[in-house]
Amino acid sequence: MAAYMIFVARRFGQLLLVVFLGISATFFISHMTPVDPVAESITAITNFGKSDPEAIDLMRKTLTELYGLQGNLFEQYVTFWSRLIRGDFGPSLSAFPTPVSQIIFRALPWTVGLMISATLISFLLGNTLGALAGYYRKSRILKILSLGLIGLQPIPYYVLAFILLILFGFVWPVLPITGGYEMNADLTLSFTLVLDIVRHSILPAMALVLVGAGSWLTGMRALTSNIVTEDYVTFAELGGVGSTRILRSYVVRNAIVPQLTGLAMSLGAIFNGTVITEIVFGYPGIGTLLINAVHAGDYSLVLGLASLSIIGVAIAVFLIDILSPLLDPRIKAE
Amino acid sequence: MQTEALLHAPEAATQPTLVVDRLKAYYTTKAFGIDRDIRAVDDISLTVAKGEIYGVAGESSSGKTSLIKTIVGAIRPPLHVVDGTVRFNFSGQSYDIYDMKPDKLQAIRWRHLSYIMQGSMNVLNPVRRIKHSFYDFAFAHMGLDRATFWDKVRDHLRRLDLDPGVLDSYPHQLSGGMRQRTTIALATVCTPEFIVADEPTTALDVIVQRDVLAMLRDIQRDLGSSFLFVTHDMSVHATVSDRVGIVYAGRLVEEADTPTLFRGARHPYTQHLVASLPKIGDTTRRASLPGRPPSLADPPSGCRFHPRCPLAMDICSREVPTMTNLTPRHRVACFAVTGATP
Numbered sequence: 001m002a003a004y005m006i007f008v009a010r011r012f013g014q015l016l017l018v019v020f021l022g023i024s025a026t027f028f029i030s031h032m033t034p035v036d037p038v039a040e041s042i043t044a045i046t047n048f049g050k051s052d053p054e055a056i057d058l059m060r061k062t063l064t065e066l067y068g069l070q071g072n073l074f075e076q077y078v079t080f081w082s083r084l085i086r087g088d089f090g091p092s093l094s095a096f097p098t099p100v101s102q103i104i105f106r107a108l109p110w111t112v113g114l115m116i117s118a119t120l121i122s123f124l125l126g127n128t129l130g131a132l133a134g135y136y137r138k139s140r141i142l143k144i145l146s147l148g149l150i151g152l153q154p155i156p157y158y159v160l161a162f163i164l165l166i167l168f169g170f171v172w173p174v175l176p177i178t179g180g181y182e183m184n185a186d187l188t189l190s191f192t193l194v195l196d197i198v199r200h201s202i203l204p205a206m207a208l209v210l211v212g213a214g215s216w217l218t219g220m221r222a223l224t225s226n227i228v229t230e231d232y233v234t235f236a237e238l239g240g241v242g243s244t245r246i247l248r249s250y251v252v253r254n255a256i257v258p259q260l261t262g263l264a265m266s267l268g269a270i271f272n273g274t275v276i277t278e279i280v281f282g283y284p285g286i287g288t289l290l291i292n293a294v295h296a297g298d299y300s301l302v303l304g305l306a307s308l309s310i311i312g313v314a315i316a317v318f319l320i321d322i323l324s325p326l327l328d329p330r331i332k333a334e
Numbered sequence: 335m336q337t338e339a340l341l342h343a344p345e346a347a348t349q350p351t352l353v354v355d356r357l358k359a360y361y362t363t364k365a366f367g368i369d370r371d372i373r374a375v376d377d378i379s380l381t382v383a384k385g386e387i388y389g390v391a392g393e394s395s396s397g398k399t400s401l402i403k404t405i406v407g408a409i410r411p412p413l414h415v416v417d418g419t420v421r422f423n424f425s426g427q428s429y430d431i432y433d434m435k436p437d438k439l440q441a442i443r444w445r446h447l448s449y450i451m452q453g454s455m456n457v458l459n460p461v462r463r464i465k466h467s468f469y470d471f472a473f474a475h476m477g478l479d480r481a482t483f484w485d486k487v488r489d490h491l492r493r494l495d496l497d498p499g500v501l502d503s504y505p506h507q508l509s510g511g512m513r514q515r516t517t518i519a520l521a522t523v524c525t526p527e528f529i530v531a532d533e534p535t536t537a538l539d540v541i542v543q544r545d546v547l548a549m550l551r552d553i554q555r556d557l558g559s560s561f562l563f564v565t566h567d568m569s570v571h572a573t574v575s576d577r578v579g580i581v582y583a584g585r586l587v588e589e590a591d592t593p594t595l596f597r598g599a600r601h602p603y604t605q606h607l608v609a610s611l612p613k614i615g616d617t618t619r620r621a622s623l624p625g626r627p628p629s630l631a632d633p634p635s636g637c638r639f640h641p642r643c644p645l646a647m648d649i650c651s652r653e654v655p656t657m658t659n660l661t662p663r664h665r666v667a668c669f670a671v672t673g674a675t676p
Contacts, residue, residue, distance in 0.1 A: 235457040238408050239471040239520075240443030249470070250459050257461075328461050329504040 008322050015318040022310035027080055030299050031073060037093055037299060038063045066091055067300065089304035094296035100304040104286065108308075110180050111278070111285030114201050115270040118208035123263050125209065126216025131252050133217070134224025146217055153214030161207040161280045168203060176200050178282035204281040208274070212266075216259065223255035230254075257328045261320050268316025271309040349423045351528055351560040352382040352405070357418035359404040372630045374400035374413065376584040379657070382528075387554060387561040389575030389592070391568060391607070393627055397584040398564050399452060402530050405562065406449050407431040407439060422447065424527050445475040448521040452532040457517055458505035465501035468520060475524050490523045494549055511542035515549065522553050529554075530562045535570060547574055568611055572596060577663070580604045583628050583638040586657060590664040600660065600671045603639050637669070645670040 064070050068079040089100035133142040169177035181196050236246050278287035293301035324331045359375040374397040382388040392398050403409050405420050420431040424446040451457050468487050488498040535543040571578050579589040588601040599605045606623045625642040628634055634641050640650035655667040
């Protein structure tokens with residue numbers, strides 16, 4: 001157990017290092033752009049009328065300080081980290097003066113809620129069907145279902161999304177086609193609001209699940225059909241162990257380890273947002289936010305979103321690392 | 335002819351535990367619409383008496399493993415039974431492996447019929463502790479409450495000189511010999527009446543081999559079980575088996591009590607096998623049999639051994655010799671021994 005704790009501590013150290021290096025790289029790349037955000041903002045503000053030079057000078061000083069741009073690049077870098085540790089990415093340039101963190105945390109629950117449920121549903125659906133299809137290779141129903149899901153997989157996501165929009169928004173208009181909730185909804189927590197949010201998430205989630213489940217299924221089916229020929233499965237069958245027990249504790253238990261690694265990676269990638277999903281369905285998450293930020297040249301917001309995604313992926317990798325020895329005892333914690 | 339196998343049964347008054355009658359099992363593969371049969375088990379009849387250790391010997395790819403897989407009903411497509419029956423007698427009850435419901439078959443597994451697989455290094459689930467395997471395999475068959483069950487498992491392990499601590503280990507934490515002995519402990523914990531062991535000592539060095547063989551012997555003596563013991567190693571048969579059947583290219587060619595087989599083998603193939611065994615003090619070079627074992631997909635006509643046989647006659651390439659009794663406990667399939675009339 002002590003060895004395991006040392007292992008966890010070392011992996012955590014690596015996590016911090018990766019996050020530090022990743023965010024630093026993002027910082028330097030964004031600060032090497034020739035665009036001067038202070039000048040951009042001043043131009044934006046003074047576009048509407050003349051201001052006297054003194055006021056502009058004062059504005060320049062204030063903005064430079066606000067954006068953390070005073071001093072040379074190294075001083076800026078130190079300022080950036082001292083702010084970041086307090087969770088402060090500075091103000092958004094396009095939605096001045098709202099802080100970046102506030103904008104991100106407003107959008108985050110939408111993306112995370114949608115993506116976590118869609119990822120988990122497609123993981124469960126794909127792996128369950130994949131394991132059954134690999135184990136009961138003769139079943140016709142499973143063959144048809146797998147063929148259907150695998151057939152959906154190569155369809156470009158946006159095409160499938162539009163097909164769903166047309167089917168359930170126009171041909172048989174039962175589901176809302178855009179937004180995360182009704183325009184005039186009362187945003188205090190209530191049963192109606194939850195129901196409304198769920199109804200709005202069905203189409204984007206369905207599109208994600210239909211496209212995603214196929215790859216889980218293919219992977220799991222291949223893993224399963226390899227494992228059923230392993231000696232320990234044959235031995236269990238000869239030992240008169242029941243087939244549900246064999247499927248659960250012998251086949252799936254062995255096949256699930258690499259699949260869980262894949263799951264953690266997909267969950268980490270949630271913070272990248274799904275730009276296409278959110279644009280197609282007008283969903284108010286961080287994917288939409290990112291696109292808008294890039295268009296508006298709002299680099300403090302882009303930096304904030306990039307940092308978030310670096311942290312998300314790094315934590316996911318960390319979780320895989322510390323869970324693997326628990327799932328497969330042959331993987332040594334060292 | 336249906337009762338041919340029974341006629342060869344040992345004189346013991348009790349019914350044999352296993353009767354295999356004219357068993358044929360082929361691997362059938364379809365490629366481009368052409369069926370190809372690989373005749374891995376071709377017309378084999380044998381019986382194993384209660385408490386007997388029956389050895390099956392033969393070179394690699396002679397169909398030994400296919401034979402015992404067919405006997406225990408562990409076959410998967412493309413291997414399938416073409417003809418013949420496999421019948422076990424457990425506590426006065428008769429079970430036809432290929433004429434019973436799958437759940438009934440599952441119920442006699444481990445309780446009456448257990449199997450020590452070839453390559454026992456990989457037969458334990460690598461991601462679960464060994465105690466789970468014992469629970470999955472044996473608990474339902476023993477009909478005991480948990481505490482008594484675990485006491486019994488620990489007693490059994492101790493009797494086989496294994497530390498009950500192995501229950502809390504993962505398979506990869508044990509050495510090869512330990513794993514093999516654990517597997518044997520798992521196969522014997524329910525005191526089955528029939529145990530099939532496929533090359534149980536092949537991957538082990540001679541010291542561990544000796545321990546494992548001694549352990550199998552002890553178990554057999556304690557439980558009074560019948561064994562079907564498969565190995566290509568004739569010296570292991572000499573120490574373990576009561577009776578040995580020699581398989582060549584999917585067919586049984588000779589069968590006799592171990593001493594008879596080693597001193598007075600009649601089939602030319604068996605004679606070569608026995609002669610190839612090293613003897614202490616004898617430094618002459620062992621003659622190697624010319625040629626290679628035949629392909630089971632396209633076996634030679636007549637007697638399958640005739641292309642390599644020093645005694646081959648005309649009839650050998652035309653007719654298949656049948657197993658004929660020389661004495662009540664010694665059968666051989668060879669025209670050169672039994673005369674040219676089939």
